[in-house]
Amino acid sequence: MILVLLxxxxxxxxxWFFGQHNAASLDNLQASGFHADYTLxxxxxxxxxDSRTRRIAFLGLxxxxxxxxxxxxxxxxxxxxxxGGNDRSEPQIHRELVFRLDDAEHPVVRLAxxxxxxxxxxxxxxQRELPQAGRGR
Numbered sequence: 001m002i003l004v005l006l007x008x009x010x011x012x013x014x015x016w017f018f019g020q021h022n023a024a025s026l027d028n029l030q031a032s033g034f035h036a037d038y039t040l041x042x043x044x045x046x047x048x049x050d051s052r053t054r055r056i057a058f059l060g061l062x063x064x065x066x067x068x069x070x071x072x073x074x075x076x077x078x079x080x081x082x083x084g085g086n087d088r089s090e091p092q093i094h095r096e097l098v099f100r101l102d103d104a105e106h107p108v109v110r111l112a113x114x115x116x117x118x119x120x121x122x123x124x125x126x127q128r129e130l131p132q133a134g135r136g137r
Contacts, residue, residue: 029057029064040097040111040122047111049129056130058099058109065106072133073100075126077119095119 029036029048034057036048048057054069079095095114101107114122 029059029066034066040118049125051129065103067101067103069130069133071102072130073102074133075099075130077114077123079119097122 033053034048034055035050035052036057037051039049040047046059048059049055050057055066056069056072057064057066076098077095078098079093081091081093083091093116094112095116097111097114097119099109099111101109
């Protein structure tokens with residue numbers, strides 16, 4: 001029981017930390033002139049899109065990286081199924097958004113943890129904002 005409470009407390013602490021960090025990073029980004037029209041913020045590493053200036057920002061723990069839409073070589077959603085449970089009766093579908101970037105230091109950004117609805121919303125947003133780079137499902 002104590003172990004469960006400890007795990008819950010750590011989980012809540014991490015959730016709070018990432019929420020505070022991501023909000024502060026987004027505030028700093030907006031103070032520098034970036035207007036986030038769309039944000040993918042349910043993730044540990046949020047993504048923000050500024051459609052007016054055609055820029056995309058990846059808000060990491062150590063720093064924020066901002067790219068022009070032209071620097072996004074491609075993006076795609078990958079999904080794969082893992083068998084679930086001991087009896088394999090409840091398979092789980094994992095979804096991952098992968099960006100390939102024109103950046104020698106960070107050529108690939110992978111974001112995971114999408115449910116079906118979030119994947120549909122982001123697929124539509126990315127097809128509208130970055131159609132030239134899209135490799136959607």
